[in-house]
Amino acid sequence: MNVLGIRCSNRDYTFAILSGTKKRPRLIDCNTILFPKGFAKPKSVKWMLQEIDTLLKQHRIKKIAMKKNESQFRGKPYDERIECETMVYLAAENCGIKVVCKKTKGTIAKDLGLKGRAHYLATSLNTSLISDYDSYSDKQQEAILAAWSELT
Numbered sequence: 001m002n003v004l005g006i007r008c009s010n011r012d013y014t015f016a017i018l019s020g021t022k023k024r025p026r027l028i029d030c031n032t033i034l035f036p037k038g039f040a041k042p043k044s045v046k047w048m049l050q051e052i053d054t055l056l057k058q059h060r061i062k063k064i065a066m067k068k069n070e071s072q073f074r075g076k077p078y079d080e081r082i083e084c085e086t087m088v089y090l091a092a093e094n095c096g097i098k099v100v101c102k103k104t105k106g107t108i109a110k111d112l113g114l115k116g117r118a119h120y121l122a123t124s125l126n127t128s129l130i131s132d133y134d135s136y137s138d139k140q141q142e143a144i145l146a147a148w149s150e151l152t
Contacts, residue, residue: 002028002059005147006052006088007067007139010080011035013048016143017059022112022151027130028059030140041083048084052091064092065146068102103146111149121145 005016012034020026036047055061066088069081085102092100103111105118114120127133130144 001062001152003063003065003147003150004055004059004061005065005067005143005145005150007143007146008081008084008088009139010077010084012139013051013084014137014139014143015055016140016147017055017061018144018147018151020151022148023129025129025148025151027144030136030144032137032139045083045087048087049091052088053094056091056095056097061095061097063099063150064088064097064101065150066100066102067108067142067146068104070104099150101150103149105142105145108145108149112145 002017002019005018007014012032014030014032016030017028018025019028033051035044039047056064066085069078089100092098105121106116109118109120109125110116112121112125114124125145130148133141133144136144
């Protein structure tokens with residue numbers, strides 16, 4: 001079963017696709033995609049919907065785990081991130097995906113068998129199970145961890 005981990009921001013989105021199990025995760029794809037510049041808002045959200053829809057269909061995704069915003073909760077950057085996340089929900093519905101969850105670092109840690117504190121992801125998680133994990137950006141690592149936490 002393939003799981004999509006996704007982290008949205010107001011300038012880009014980052015995704016990771018994993019399969020396997022929590023004890024034997026396999027990273028299939030991971031990337032950060034910048035939003036196109038100069039698009040009007042309707043065209044921008046349509047583009048995002050098409051991007052996610054393509055990922056879901058191309059990789060036969062069964063579950064989606066979104067890394068939840070844990071800092072700013074108002075303003076234009078927050079609004080743009082929420083619009084991006086909304087397109088993920090809409091693409092999931094269009095593809096018949098019933099499991100879409102939003103996770104904080106603490107929830108991810110708990111779901112990976114650690115104590116439910118964010119710092120355990122950095123201090124106690126054996127990330128060597130994911131090849132070259134340390135070479136990925138912070139956003140990519142968050143998307144990887146989100147997807148990994150939803151593997152069985």
